[in-house]
Amino acid sequence: MSRITRRSFLKKCGKAARAGALLVGAGAPYVFSRNIVKAAESDTIKVGILHSLSGTIAIIETSLHNAELLAIEEINAKGGVLGKKLQPVVEDPQSMVQVFAEKAKKLLLEDKVVAVLGCYTSASRQSVLPVFEQYNGVLLYPTLYEAQECSKNCFYTGAVPNQQLDDFVPWIINTLGRKKFYLIGANYIYPKETNREVKALLRKHGGQVVAEEYSPLGATEFSTNINKIASSGCDVVFSDLVGDQIVAFYKQFKEFGITAKDIPICTPITTEQEIAAMGPENAVGHYTSFNYFQSVKTPQNQSFVERYKARYGKNAVTNAVMEAAYFETYFLAQAIAKVKSTDPDALIYEGLPGQEFLAPQGKVKIDEKNHHTWLWARIGRANEQGQFDIVWKSDNWIRPQPWVPYLYPDKACDFTDPRVQSRLKKPWSEEKNRSGTINL
């Protein structure tokens, strides 16, 4: 029997070793993460950064992530906020809306961040908003979007349609002298809502819609659409295509033989980033309306572009959404310094509203009432270098209107309104409506 005993003893040892190895393997990442967080807990202010670093929208979101890290590094180099350094807590939501919601929950509950800088698509914002509203967190959202929304827990530093379209559409009609619009967009909420406003503006300024078309998200074959465009008699294409679609559409447009002189493409979305991806020769002469272009000639922008290139390589390009991501980080730092606290309600009601910053695009400000941002409007024409020649600039910064009056005359967003305030005073469990929208 001694043979068996020795053998089984050895085997038991082996078993224990394997079990131990498994345990260590499974537990290590957890312990690891805990230690990192603990080590820096006391003397820092934690800021969540929630942009996809992998998946389909990683290209643009990585640039937002980079801009926010750059801003945090700069703030820390100047001594931080309230004598503490900002500590970024980076999560990768993998371009998937479910993961966005899950990571938002983690940042708020487990890391207890003071605010989250994050999201890019409307889908991702809509998926995380319920989480921020339930746990009363602060989200700073840098993307241009379709508006008609204002959540107590969200601050929108990107453009809303009235800041991109209200001057753009009349400009196309009056300056370019083109009245027959062909609307083409991706089939989801942003293009649909944007085109609703474009159509209203066309009615107001005497333009005309020749056709309105939506292609499935991700579709990159446009030959039939371009055929239709050529034969429709339109004299301008208004495009709300997004992502890879932009690259494919511009390329096929040029291959078909239509030049920007015949039919220019006008869009509120295409940035330097997409032009770099398609090759500048495909975009020459087409127009984009944005608050910011890399070619903006302000001293702040020249220094921003220099610092960005110094940090991320000399081929890096900047874009409008990234610029918003950059200055929203400063908004947050200034707000924390102002209220001397990291309490979300203090930030939401006193810290962030009214906050001003001299951004690369010019001076910007968070509106005191509606959580959106005063921005500048510009129209750029793409040139051979893949940059934009700015052909028009607004005389002043433009007030954000989440509900444009020509479409929604009886609605507005106002967090200073007593009706809204009394509603928001109730805890989330009693009142789930966290919006600042009121009926006038």
Added chain:
Amino acid sequence: MQQIRTDAHIRQVSRTVRNIRHTPMIPLWAIIGGTAIVALIGAYPYYGTDAYVLSLLGKFLCYAIFALSIDLIWGFTGILSLGQAVYFGIGAYVIALSLKMNYTLTHATRYGHKIPDFMEWNGLTEVPHFMTPLMNKPFAVVCALAVPTLLAFLFGAITFKRHIYGVYCAVITLAEALILQDFIIEYQAYTGGFNGITDYSNYSGKWFLWFILAVTVAFFIIARVLTHSRVGTVLKSVRDNELRAEFMGYNVANYRIFVFCVSAFMAATAGAMYAAWVGLVSFLDTGPVYSIEAVIWTAVGGRGTVVGPFVGAFLVKGAEFFLSGTLAEWWQIIVGGLFIAVVLIMPDGIVGSLAKWARHRRRAISREVLEDSEPNVEACQLDWDAGATPKVQEKTR
């Protein structure tokens, strides 16, 4: 080696052989482990950071059931489905739609209508008639479970009856997932399209976690009983040699359809609970990528074992989760590397390899015992061991 047979010897031999032949339906370790997990959750406080951990747990349990449903058809029956998320997704969407429509009755949209927001921005002014029955929650639950099961039956009746299996079957299921995904994106007025369905009142109380846990335990027992019963033996024989099973007189197609329906039912239940618990579904939950992910969990955990999918789902999802936080730029490479390592080092998955190793050990012990006693007892050794694959038997002989 001649030895005098003693009573003790005989007792030991018969005990060993009995142990090997009759592995219990629910082994002791599963009972102990299960009870421990239940006790742990019960003792876990439900607030703040801990609420977050529990919310993850509920989600992981849904993933695990989903992986189990794939294991039933792939690991035990040899049907590789790359579109299992279709059944998960339909279950999830039906429940999410029902909850969303109920939610909008009391919470008007931003335009002030009592319909889901995605219907509104697509130009609908009221909930379409064919969707109103879903407002009734019990009916929605029945739909969420029955529709995927029926769909699986139809699918099985079409493909398995025509002897379509193997790689062709995998391709068809993949196409199925792609079609559903495109359908959801295209008909966004009814499905929420690219944005998915979010912002409805989900069941986030601890009682629902208990419910998910109860369903998980139930499915674990069902899977265990099913695969260790006579039916399970037939399924495995279908997997290992379809022709031989058919010559033995079994209707292979019917067995396949049956297990495919059971698996779809499980996936649908997981999806329905997922939607009710998480409060968010998107077209990604129905797509091929998610299906393939679940196949990977099963492979890592160990296909052809009931515990494997649980281990795989928790390990892969857990690693993904913790690593994507701590090493945001590297986690994909690490998780990918782990996957390759597991497949190369342990082709049967973690649980599969452990089980194989345990079996070897038991067999080695019993052989020692048998060698010590009567030589010809060895002849009737382990061929009856239900879990053993032919390859293993080759080696031991």
